[in-house]
Amino acid sequence: MDSQFETEYAAKELKKEHFRFKEWLIERIIQVSGIITIITVVLIFIFLLRYACPTFKENSLSSLLLGRSWYPLSGTFGMLPLILGSFMVTIGAVVVGVPIGVGAAIYIGEIAPNRVREILKPTVEVLAAIPSVVIGFLGMVLLAPFLQNLLKLPTGLTALAGSIMLAFMAMPTIISISEDALHAVPQDYRAGSLAMGATKWQTISRVVVPAARSGILAACMLGIGRAIGETMTVLMVTGNAAVIPHTYLQPVRTMTATIAAEMGETAQGSSQFYSLFAVGLVLFLITFIINLVADLALQKSRR
Amino acid sequence: MNPKVSESVAFNMLRACSFVVVAPVLLVLYFLISNGWTAMTWNFFTQMPRNGMSEGGILSPIIGTLYLMAGTAIVSLPLGLLSAIYLSEYAKPGPLMRLIRLAIVNLAGVPSIVYGLFGYAIFVLLVMHVECILAGALTLSIMVLPVIIVAAEEALKTVPQSFREASLALGATKWQTVRRVVIPNALPGIITGGILGLSRAAGETAPILFTVAAFYMPNLPKSVFDKAMCLPYHLYIISTQVPDAPPRIQWGTALTLLLIVLGMNIIAAIIRMQYRRKRAW
Numbered sequence: 001m002d003s004q005f006e007t008e009y010a011a012k013e014l015k016k017e018h019f020r021f022k023e024w025l026i027e028r029i030i031q032v033s034g035i036i037t038i039i040t041v042v043l044i045f046i047f048l049l050r051y052a053c054p055t056f057k058e059n060s061l062s063s064l065l066l067g068r069s070w071y072p073l074s075g076t077f078g079m080l081p082l083i084l085g086s087f088m089v090t091i092g093a094v095v096v097g098v099p100i101g102v103g104a105a106i107y108i109g110e111i112a113p114n115r116v117r118e119i120l121k122p123t124v125e126v127l128a129a130i131p132s133v134v135i136g137f138l139g140m141v142l143l144a145p146f147l148q149n150l151l152k153l154p155t156g157l158t159a160l161a162g163s164i165m166l167a168f169m170a171m172p173t174i175i176s177i178s179e180d181a182l183h184a185v186p187q188d189y190r191a192g193s194l195a196m197g198a199t200k201w202q203t204i205s206r207v208v209v210p211a212a213r214s215g216i217l218a219a220c221m222l223g224i225g226r227a228i229g230e231t232m233t234v235l236m237v238t239g240n241a242a243v244i245p246h247t248y249l250q251p252v253r254t255m256t257a258t259i260a261a262e263m264g265e266t267a268q269g270s271s272q273f274y275s276l277f278a279v280g281l282v283l284f285l286i287t288f289i290i291n292l293v294a295d296l297a298l299q300k301s302r303r
Numbered sequence: 304m305n306p307k308v309s310e311s312v313a314f315n316m317l318r319a320c321s322f323v324v325v326a327p328v329l330l331v332l333y334f335l336i337s338n339g340w341t342a343m344t345w346n347f348f349t350q351m352p353r354n355g356m357s358e359g360g361i362l363s364p365i366i367g368t369l370y371l372m373a374g375t376a377i378v379s380l381p382l383g384l385l386s387a388i389y390l391s392e393y394a395k396p397g398p399l400m401r402l403i404r405l406a407i408v409n410l411a412g413v414p415s416i417v418y419g420l421f422g423y424a425i426f427v428l429l430v431m432h433v434e435c436i437l438a439g440a441l442t443l444s445i446m447v448l449p450v451i452i453v454a455a456e457e458a459l460k461t462v463p464q465s466f467r468e469a470s471l472a473l474g475a476t477k478w479q480t481v482r483r484v485v486i487p488n489a490l491p492g493i494i495t496g497g498i499l500g501l502s503r504a505a506g507e508t509a510p511i512l513f514t515v516a517a518f519y520m521p522n523l524p525k526s527v528f529d530k531a532m533c534l535p536y537h538l539y540i541i542s543t544q545v546p547d548a549p550p551r552i553q554w555g556t557a558l559t560l561l562l563i564v565l566g567m568n569i570i571a572a573i574i575r576m577q578y579r580r581k582r583a584w
Contacts, residue, residue, distance in 0.1 A: 034394060048417070120321055133506070133538050231415055280417050288409055
């Protein structure tokens with residue numbers, strides 16, 4: 001009797017032990033998954049650096065970053081045309097997209113009647129969902145010919161077309177994060193201003209928007225990050241001429257488009273192969289800084 | 304200027320901004336549907352591309368994209384959910400937590416082509432030595448991870464603290480509480496985030512360029528170690544690299560891709576609405 005009891009007890013203890021082990025194991029798995037994002041960021045950096053390294057050995061940093069010509073066939077890898085191309089298209093997108101995006105966010109968040117808002121918000125979500133290759137396709141077949149006819153250009157595939165398309169791709173980010181920032185402004189601010197006799201527009205322009213400014217700034221930074229990293233759309237609509245751009249009405253080639261267009265055709269281990277990783281590394285660092293600044297601005301706006 | 308007048312000028316300008324955002328979206332949908340509609344036949348979806356992709360349908364790109372999405376779901380959903388559970392249930396505020404948040408923000412902002420380079424370097428060059436579905440799915444999984452983590456974490460956090468306390472008070476362990484109480488109550492939100500993440504993966508081209516996408520394949524892929532044709536890459540190919548591809552096929556492919564992605568977004572929105580209505584607390 002006693003011994004039977006003891007075996008049962010021992011079995012129960014064993015089960016408990018097993019159970020505790022399972023719980024211990026699952027908690028370790030969860031912990032590791034928790035830091036998977038950190039691991040990934042570090043791995044991305046390490047791998048880009050590893051494959052970009054040979055380029056830095058063969059060329060000086062200044063000749064890479066400031067070199068004025070990108071001719072992979074003759075082994076000249078100056079990234080300046082690509083960097084300028086990226087910046088030019090992105091600045092164009094900012095000039096078009098930020099005022100319109102922030103304006104739309106103010107309208108949606110502060111002014112629009114509920115019924116209108118319920119149409120506007122899902123439409124912006126649809127815009128965010130359209131794949132970049134579809135937007136690129138539409139830019140090629142609709143926008144580029146339109147611009148070509150309108151401005152009498154030799155080709156419609158220009159920096160301008162890229163800027164317009166990128167502006168629209170950055171808008172959902174700009175609009176939704178600006179709108180969150182406006183939403184976070186306490187209702188008392190509005191009530192106080194209106195009670196002082198200010199009009200609704202005075203309240204919005206002098207109280208609400210200034211109060212939300214770091215959030216709106218973060219929205220614009222994240223929009224810029226999206227624009228500079230966008231690949232397929234610019235690959236399809238900017239015409240891809242790797243020369244230093246002078247006007248918005250000529251073809252340009254961005255860093256992203258260069259990687260996309262050339263990596264598939266280059267031999268693994270060639271100097272072009274390593275240079276493209278160097279371009280990727282530069283791109284990664286640029287977006288890393290932009291996101292960092294945007295995140296700081298967001299933290300500030302939450303406080 | 305009279306405040307009333309400046310107000311009406313300003314409001315009209317802001318209204319115009321919204322119009323400028325919304326009108327092109329509607330225009331785009333109109334063009335895609337009106338031009339792509341004629342291509343939407345049974346044969347278009349059930350035939351392989353033929354004759355240098357200038358004839359036939361888009362069966363193989365559709366299948367390839369479905370395989371990729373399945374692979375991405377298998378990898379990214381459990382990993383994203385576990386990571387979100389850590390952030391919402393286990394992690395304590397501190398430097399590690401801040402670092403994880405920073406990593407998530409940065410991953411969300413890494414350009415898709417950089418994911419492509421990374422996936423190519425680690426999965427193709429280092430591990431598998433071939434461009435294949437597995438490498439593409441892993442690359443896409445990493446890309447959508449931030450989306451899934453953020454959505455799942457938000458869903459977990461909406462579960463009231465009292466639910467957890469009640470479960471713990473009954474003698475359940477922490478993991479039992481998470482598994483039997485927290486996750487079931489957060490499930491609709493988790494599923495919504497997962498679908499949105501996968502819809503992003505379905506439409507992305509840059510991450511699959513060097514990891515899986517095939518220019519043309521006469522047959523369907525047989526295993527996860529095969530290359531595959533994919534819908535977004537196929538659209539890129541037939542609109543830039545195949546000069547004699549008929550517009551009907553181009554528009555049809557674009558519309559199909561859009562319908563898949565939008566369809567998933569709409570399903571996610573419906574689940575979210577149902578859930579809000581049903582939520583008991």
